[in-house]
Amino acid sequence: MPEAKAQTRSALFELTRMRVLETLRDPGALFWVFVAPVLLAVGLGLAFRNRAPEPIRVVVADSPGLAAALRVDPTLKVEEAGLEDARWKLRRAQADVLVQELGAEVLFRYDESRPEGRTARLAVDRALAVAAGQRPAVPQRDEKVTEPGSRYIDFLLPGLLGMNLMGSSMWGLGYGLVDARRRNLLKRLAATPMRRRDYLLSVLLARLIFLVGETVALVTVGHFAFGVEVQGSLAAVGALSLLGGFGFAGLALLVAARTASTEVATGLMNLVMMPMYLLSGAFFSASHFPDWLQPLIRALPLTALNDALRAVINEALPLASQWPQVAVLAAWGVLPFAVALRLFRWQ
Amino acid sequence: MSDTVLTCTALRKSFGEVRAVQGVDLELRARECFGLLGPNGAGKTTTIEILEGLTSLDGGEVKVFGLPPGDVAVRARVGIALQETQLPDRLTVQECLRVFRSFYASGREVDQVIAQLELEEKRHARVAKLSGGQRQRLALACAMVGDPDLLFLDEPSTGLDPQARLKVWELVLAFKAQGGTVLLTTHYMEEAARLCDRIAIVDHGRVIARGTPAELIASLGAPQVLELVTEPGLDDAPLSALPGVARVTAKADARVLHVADVTVTLPAALELARARGAAVKHATTRDATLEDVFVHLTGAELRDA
Numbered sequence: 102m103p104e105a106k107a108q109t110r111s112a113l114f115e116l117t118r119m120r121v122l123e124t125l126r127d128p129g130a131l132f133w134v135f136v137a138p139v140l141l142a143v144g145l146g147l148a149f150r151n152r153a154p155e156p157i158r159v160v161v162a163d164s165p166g167l168a169a170a171l172r173v174d175p176t177l178k179v180e181e182a183g184l185e186d187a188r189w190k191l192r193r194a195q196a197d198v199l200v201q202e203l204g205a206e207v208l209f210r211y212d213e214s215r216p217e218g219r220t221a222r223l224a225v226d227r228a229l230a231v232a233a234g235q236r237p238a239v240p241q242r243d244e245k246v247t248e249p250g251s252r253y254i255d256f257l258l259p260g261l262l263g264m265n266l267m268g269s270s271m272w273g274l275g276y277g278l279v280d281a282r283r284r285n286l287l288k289r290l291a292a293t294p295m296r297r298r299d300y301l302l303s304v305l306l307a308r309l310i311f312l313v314g315e316t317v318a319l320v321t322v323g324h325f326a327f328g329v330e331v332q333g334s335l336a337a338v339g340a341l342s343l344l345g346g347f348g349f350a351g352l353a354l355l356v357a358a359r360t361a362s363t364e365v366a367t368g369l370m371n372l373v374m375m376p377m378y379l380l381s382g383a384f385f386s387a388s389h390f391p392d393w394l395q396p397l398i399r400a401l402p403l404t405a406l407n408d409a410l411r412a413v414i415n416e417a418l419p420l421a422s423q424w425p426q427v428a429v430l431a432a433w434g435v436l437p438f439a440v441a442l443r444l445f446r447w448q
Numbered sequence: 449m450s451d452t453v454l455t456c457t458a459l460r461k462s463f464g465e466v467r468a469v470q471g472v473d474l475e476l477r478a479r480e481c482f483g484l485l486g487p488n489g490a491g492k493t494t495t496i497e498i499l500e501g502l503t504s505l506d507g508g509e510v511k512v513f514g515l516p517p518g519d520v521a522v523r524a525r526v527g528i529a530l531q532e533t534q535l536p537d538r539l540t541v542q543e544c545l546r547v548f549r550s551f552y553a554s555g556r557e558v559d560q561v562i563a564q565l566e567l568e569e570k571r572h573a574r575v576a577k578l579s580g581g582q583r584q585r586l587a588l589a590c591a592m593v594g595d596p597d598l599l600f601l602d603e604p605s606t607g608l609d610p611q612a613r614l615k616v617w618e619l620v621l622a623f624k625a626q627g628g629t630v631l632l633t634t635h636y637m638e639e640a641a642r643l644c645d646r647i648a649i650v651d652h653g654r655v656i657a658r659g660t661p662a663e664l665i666a667s668l669g670a671p672q673v674l675e676l677v678t679e680p681g682l683d684d685a686p687l688s689a690l691p692g693v694a695r696v697t698a699k700a701d702a703r704v705l706h707v708a709d710v711t712v713t714l715p716a717a718l719e720l721a722r723a724r725g726a727a728v729k730h731a732t733t734r735d736a737t738l739e740d741v742f743v744h745l746t747g748a749e750l751r752d753a
Binding site for chain 2: 127286
């Protein structure tokens with residue numbers, strides 16, 4: 102062994118080292134911090150990758166002439182069927198629109214609440230017009246684009262980053278503290294001349310070290326596997342991750358301030374995180390929720406973090422433009438932390 | 449310079465309705481090993497944790513090195529082994545000790561403590577892989593790495609096999625031999641007899657007797673014990689009338705005679721059995737122990753009181 106003599110350094114260094122070693126030697130913790138978010142990104146990225154545009158599916162009921170006219174348009178996938186059969190296909194969403202010739206009229210049957218239905222109705226209308234010899238009122242030209250930063254994976258990755266910062270901070274920090282209290286380790290430490298702030302600082306420092314690692318891992322995988330580019334500044338992403346990590350650390354400390362039961366802590370943590378998993382727009386935009394919920398949603402730390410990360414990563418906006426989000430995150434970093442320090446129990 | 453390391457007077461502590469400690473007075477002198485002996489639930493752990501500064505007290509006064517318990521200057525001078533400390537499972541012995549050593553401005557070398565507690569082979573073993581005895585030695589090592597003047601040990605050998613227990617005893621005695629002071633709790637009368645210079649017997653949150661082990665045993669007025677099983681059993685009255693018998697008690701189907709001298713009482717007891725036509729199934733003689741003192745004082749046995 103190279104270390105013939107076991108040297109000792111400052112308590113803060115040794116405590117931080119202890120915390121880092123404990124995490125590194127815990128396969129479960131490593132999996133949830135580093136592997137799970139990457140797997141999630143890869144899985145969702147594959148599921149929602151950009152594919153060739155879906156054809157518009159038209160079912161024509163008992164009207165062969167109409168079907169022939171529509172087949173001329175390459176964007177339409179035309180199928181013929183009897184009326185009952187056609188209606189059934191529409192109900193099962195195997196067709197986007199049902200078209201039927203009724204004397205001089207053409208009947209469109211579609212679900213107005215589905216965008217595909219409305220699109221299909223317009224496309225059939227246009228194809229019929231073209232077949233009737235009509236020309237567009239003004240000359241037209243199409244230019245098809247895929248903007249960088251506008252794909253689903255581009256939207257998803259910052260959300261995963263935010264969600265992961267929340268999950269790993271809450272579990273890594275909160276659960277570890279409660280477990281140390283349950284095992285009487287906190288009590289044993291409190292009986293030494295150790296400065297108590299050194300212990301709490303070491304917990305934060307260790308979190309910081311892993312936070313850098315997990316952020317770099319996700320951004321790197323996003324870049325190489327899916328071509329998700331950070332359009333804005335990397336420093337801003339780093340700053341937001343730190344701020345977010347600190348905010349969630351404060352929250353975790355609060356959750357773990359008193360209880361010695363890991364079951365209670367698990368329940369509390371789920372209670373805190375579940376609304377944010379749902380509302381904070383990790384997988385879809387939080388703007389889908391009704392207006393009256395928005396003030397609450399905007400005040401959640403994960404919403405602030407996700408929004409700010411998306412602004413920087415996808416829209417190349419400067420950090421300064423995200424000051425309301427930064428303010429929300431900072432408030433979540435300071436207030437729960439201060440309360441947690443007052444409530445904190447060593448046994 | 450005072451020779452008193454710790455004093456506590458009229459110590460009281462309740463947890464809700466449970467009055468765990470009801471007026472305990474103790475005085476600990478430098479370089480002695482003092483034992484709180486009593487059954488589980490007697491209030492020993494509560495008492496020692498108050499003295500360690502880990503539990504607040506409801507009433508009474510505690511001074512350790514002339515300071516309130518738990519004062520940072522006190523914490524720098526005491527070493528503690530809790531009844532159950534689960535040290536971080538994923539750290540090695542050496543890593544654990546380095547962490548604990550870093551809390552003390554001055555203390556022993558980690559290497560020296562590892563050698564002293566015979567953990568050399570386990571230096572790089574994870575805590576999770578240690579046996580019960582090795583774990584307890586590591587807990588002692590963590591308590592000693594700050595080079596304390598006073599050790600608090602709560603049930604230091606509970607749950608250990610006899611060999612591991614002997615090892616722990618050796619280490620405590622070595623610490624004392626180097627000038628250290630020890631306060632320990634135990635419910636093993638043998639541990640108290642082996643390690644302690646002075647003992648306070650604790651029951652239901654009170655000190656019911658105190659003194660050196662020899663003094664406590666002498667207080668029985670019967671330094672020897674004769675345990676007798678006969679078929680049929682003999683009555684207490686004729687047994688009490690035998691020469692040198694101080695008291696007769698019962699333990700399972702045995703009569704327990706507390707006597708001044710077994711060599712006097714035993715022949716008389718055998719003669720009595722013969723006269724009554726009772727067969728002697730079993731006869732044991734031994735010296736009185738702290739266990740007998742406890743039974744005499746409380747009517748209950750240490751282990752199941």
